[in-house]
Amino acid sequence: MTEGFRQAQAATERWRIDLSYDGTDFSGWASQPGLRTVQGTLEHWITQVLRLPEPVQVVCAGRTDAGVHARGQVVHVDLPAEAPVDSLERRLRRVLPPDVVVRGVSAAPPGFDARFAAVWRRYVYRLNDGTAAPDPLLRGHITRVRGPLDLDAMNAAGTMLIGLKDFAAFCRRREGASTIRTLLELHAERDDRGDVAYTVKADAFCHSMVRSLMGAMTTIGMGKRDADWLAEVMTSPVRNSTINVMPAHGLCLEEVGYPPDADLAARVVAARATRGSEEL
Template sequence: MKDPVRWRLDIAYDGAAFHGWAAQAGLRTVQGELEHWITMVLRLAAPAQLTVAGRTDAGVHARGQVAHVDLPADRDGTHLARRLARVLPADVAVNAVSRAPNGFDARFSATWRRYVYRLWDADSVPDPLLRNHVTRVPERLDPQVMDRAAGLLVGLRDFAPFCRRKEGATTIRHLTHFSVARLDDACGSIACTVQADAFCHSMVRSLVGALWAVGAGRRDLSWLERVAAHPVRHADVHVMRPEGLCLEEVGYPPDEELAARASQARAVRALPCDAEPG
């Protein structure tokens, strides 16, 4: 019997009506929806099983999610995206299906994930048609101060103050980019763009929650530095609502480096002994 063939899926979804990515009994999830329809349209003997680049929480959106699925060698995934388009509900789409290169793992081969959290503040002009994709706050925010605050968090550090700890998992992450700017759009939206090698549970929404406090003038930069140095989750950090968050893109190395990257990512992470906390 021939070995299964791995296929890469590029996925987008509106997370408003989903209980997150991960399959959960009795709940509507993105993984559950996709695995059901892949199994159906390909008439698989066993249910399809997807591995995803980043599990999103309930209500969080994605336009650049990536997953892989291993299919029997006698099932051709070339036309899978077109067949899924006929059956999938309107709030999820598989935009491309391609044969994965050797060593590809949607989760462990990824080198970075980029999220954008969108806000409307007192200076914004909300568009009701976009209300399920932006979080509204009552105060007037200062994006420049928020951007300076974001810069303090860039680097390799333990993000335990901003994470919900998972038993046996590390909270050390390398935040490579974090910026805040008011967009030149009709609404005057504020975009918080954050990129890292990986993220912990609720990490992005907690980071933005900390910036919200600074941008609204309730906290200052020294407070944020003290929070960032805290050894465990900090009680003063607010977790933002999910609707403003969207996974925009996942990055991968060249094909010849995929397997090595996957092996590296599976290793338990620790800070270098001489590393600065920021």
């Protein structure tokens, strides 16, 4: 390691940004040339409002697909120590488009990594199955299905997926990436409007896993498949073509959980060893 590199490292500080966004008009989280993305928008405006000589790069807890929303996204960014970060939250709120809102900017504790330090992510998928009149104002956030859905059947079948398992049948395979995940919660309930809110919580998710899980659960809830079919699906070593991937707009990243500050560095090391550069 050169002395110049050490100085460059010492001259930056890591910050945590809590973020919410409506994914309707974004081509997903990750920056893509010529497309409007959440990452690209955030990086552009951080660089602009702090008048930085070089573009910044932000790292998120969960890379959402095009059309997926987030209420509790977490990112980190390394900024020059002399940058006026104390005013960053206020400045970003002034310039960011209305479909992106910064909820908070805070100094990251030692060892913090928005992606690899996370111990769980909680998503909620929202459906309207016709038991209540759909709210037209929520049409971009709730998926309509031809119901009614049997929530008891969905919840009973979902119990067999809880725990450390190989979810290859629900994931788009990526070269060298593991499909083994620990599913912590899979539960459907009706909200005050009568719509279905389906919570999916795990240590991490592989690509398309949540929407594929929802496709399987919705099929069971409609009575087209049963728990025996789900058990058979789980034996597949590759993505199962009988599973429907649900539309993106019904999905929202609600919350990300982290360990105590003293355990952050160890968590990062463990997560990098098991998941490398794959999607979370």
